[in-house]
Amino acid sequence: MKFILLIIFPTLITGQRMATSYGQHLHSDFDDQAKIERSLQDCSGQGTTWGPGIAPPPTGCEGSGGPGGGGGGGTSGQSTSTECAVTSGTCSTDGSTNSGAIREVTYSSTTGKFTGTITTNQCNDHERIIQGGGSAPGNNAVSCIQQTVPKVTGSTASAIPTLGTAALTISGGVNIYSAFEAGFNDCAVDGMPCACDGASCAAGMDVGACEAHLHHSCTSEVSVGMFMDSCGGHADPYHIHTDPICNYETDTATGHSTLLGVSLDGYGIYGKFETLNKRPCDLDVCHGHVGSVPASSTYGTTSSSVYHYHVSDYAGYPFTWTLGCYGNPTTPVDLATCESLYDGCGSSGTTDTIYTAKYPDGKVVKLWCPCFEVPVFEGCDGYEDSDGDGVDDNSDSGDAASDTADGAGAGTRIKVGVLAGVAGVAVGVGLM
Numbered sequence: 071m072k073f074i075l076l077i078i079f080p081t082l083i084t085g086q087r088m089a090t091s092y093g094q095h096l097h098s099d100f101d102d103q104a105k106i107e108r109s110l111q112d113c114s115g116q117g118t119t120w121g122p123g124i125a126p127p128p129t130g131c132e133g134s135g136g137p138g139g140g141g142g143g144g145t146s147g148q149s150t151s152t153e154c155a156v157t158s159g160t161c162s163t164d165g166s167t168n169s170g171a172i173r174e175v176t177y178s179s180t181t182g183k184f185t186g187t188i189t190t191n192q193c194n195d196h197e198r199i200i201q202g203g204g205s206a207p208g209n210n211a212v213s214c215i216q217q218t219v220p221k222v223t224g225s226t227a228s229a230i231p232t233l234g235t236a237a238l239t240i241s242g243g244v245n246i247y248s249a250f251e252a253g254f255n256d257c258a259v260d261g262m263p264c265a266c267d268g269a270s271c272a273a274g275m276d277v278g279a280c281e282a283h284l285h286h287s288c289t290s291e292v293s294v295g296m297f298m299d300s301c302g303g304h305a306d307p308y309h310i311h312t313d314p315i316c317n318y319e320t321d322t323a324t325g326h327s328t329l330l331g332v333s334l335d336g337y338g339i340y341g342k343f344e345t346l347n348k349r350p351c352d353l354d355v356c357h358g359h360v361g362s363v364p365a366s367s368t369y370g371t372t373s374s375s376v377y378h379y380h381v382s383d384y385a386g387y388p389f390t391w392t393l394g395c396y397g398n399p400t401t402p403v404d405l406a407t408c409e410s411l412y413d414g415c416g417s418s419g420t421t422d423t424i425y426t427a428k429y430p431d432g433k434v435v436k437l438w439c440p441c442f443e444v445p446v447f448e449g450c451d452g453y454e455d456s457d458g459d460g461v462d463d464n465s466d467s468g469d470a471a472s473d474t475a476d477g478a479g480a481g482t483r484i485k486v487g488v489l490a491g492v493a494g495v496a497v498g499v500g501l502m
Contacts, residue, residue, distance in 0.1 A: 147221035147334065148235075154191040154214035161193035161209040161308060168193040171243030175219065175332075175370070181399070182363070182376025183336035189216045190243025192307040196316040199300040206299045210306035217243075220336030227356060227403045228335075228396045229411040232274065232438050235309070236393055237333040239317050240369055245309035246331055246339075248440055249276050249391050272422040274414060274437030277311045283424040312391065313342070313381045326364050327380070329371065335396040338363065338371070339379040350380055351450035355408040355441055356397035357382050382444045394440050405443050414438025 155169040168191060175186030191214045198206035217238060222228055230236040230248055237246040253273030269287035271280035281297050296304060301316035303309055318330045318341040325348070327341025337358065344350040344361060352359045358379045365373040377399035381392050395408050409415035414437055423432040446453045 147218040148215050149218075151189050151214045151216040153189045153216070154212075156191055156193075156212055157214045159212050161191075161212055161305070163194070163198045163205050163209055165194050165196045165198070167191065167212060168195040168242045168244070170195070171238070171241065173240070173369070177370050177372070179372040179374040179376070182338060182374070182378055184219050184332050184338070185336060187216050187218050188238050188243050188332065189214065190238065191215075192243070192245060194301070194303060194305075194308040195239070195242030195244055196301045198303075201294045201297055201299075206304070210308055213307060217334075219332055219334060222335040222396050225398065225400065227398045227407055227411065230334075230393050230395055230440065232412070232414070232440070235334065237331045237339055239310070239314055239331045240329050240338075241317055244303065244314070244317075245307060246314070246392055247309045247311050248393070249278070249311050250274050250438065250440070251277055251280050272420075272437055274420070275422060275424070275435065279424050279435055282426045286426040286430075310392075314392075324362075324364050326362070328364065329366055329369055330381070331392075333379060333393060333396065337376075337378055337397070337399075339381065339392060342381055344380070348449050349382070349447040351447065352402075353380060353382055353444045354397060354402035355405050355443060356395040356403045357391070357393055357444065358397035358399075359402070360399065391440070394442065405441055408441035409439065412439055412441065415441055 153172055156167050159167070161167045172189040173186070175184045175188065177184050191212045192210070193212060194209070198209070200206045217235070219238075232248050232250055233252055234247065235245045236248055238244065239246065251271055251273070253271055253275070269284055271283060275283075277298060285292055298304055298311065301310065302312035302314060314330050318328050325343060325346025327343045329338050330341055331339040333339055340363065342349050350359055350361065352361075356379070358377055360375060360377050362373065362375050363371065363378055365371055377397065379393060379397070395403060395411055397403050413419060419439060420437045421434050422437055423434050425432050448455065
């Protein structure tokens, strides 16, 4: 079945204002647009002439795409388009510039794959609310592109881009990136959070770890306007690093989370739940499994048992991740297989140290390694929570951190508070 659909979504959806809680209420004076103007070197070669596995960044580019920035990356299978309802100007912070993705795709109920194109102007599709409240400052220019799916083909597991688009939301065509930042180089970028205050995030650091580190380590007030907004995204271009909490709700008939997005390997990405308020017990390291998905007349999907992804909690960090890798629909991907896809996961990978209220003496974290074993959730075989902290007693946090460096390991308790709502999830920081 082939359909061409232009959906106009209202900007106000229940739960969109649910801001991520960071354990402390910080204020920002980022209403002054000039405070977030950035002066960068020419960093346009990221992903082609420099970047992970290619070459070190040019001087001044180490911080490009840091908190509040996309950091380039890009993706193949993309081309410019004039089909978007709005093709020029600046994306509005209230989400009204994004009138919905144009989907020209077919869905296979046999394989679970989408095939075709998704066209989007790459604007946010919900109102952007910063941590602590208030509209997010600044936004990116409208840029209408058409993305071909699947971009990634083959029957074996493969790496997602560590920077750049790994998936798109199904409703608005918003970019979904990996969990990594391209780095925040202290003092390199004017207006960055606590620039020149002696705190920075290395390229390849997990977004949640980076933000917790900056909240704790900046010697002056943190400028949260460039951090993740209440929908888990920031600009430029607007993209989501985490659980797209403003884009899904539980299917009322089955309890299965509805379709959130389409990975660039063609498979669907769904919310946290497999049944009503219960998370799947058999996700592989890519965050995928074979299971039943609900039908959707809006997106042309049928109810069938197919390979698909779920966003999944990562007990070591405060954010929900989307993909660890592009999966294998016939063979579940284990940790060793996933780690073999990324240089950052191997012995030659690099690390950095974060400092938070929880880890005032520092915690060593791996960079550029998105692989971890999904924690055992309540209701799954083997789950034990004797201390009631919401984390399996025997679960290694799998937090991409050096267990020998900080004493973490099996049995580590890293509490992540979760408040589940119909259309939103607020996640409390475990690293603060």
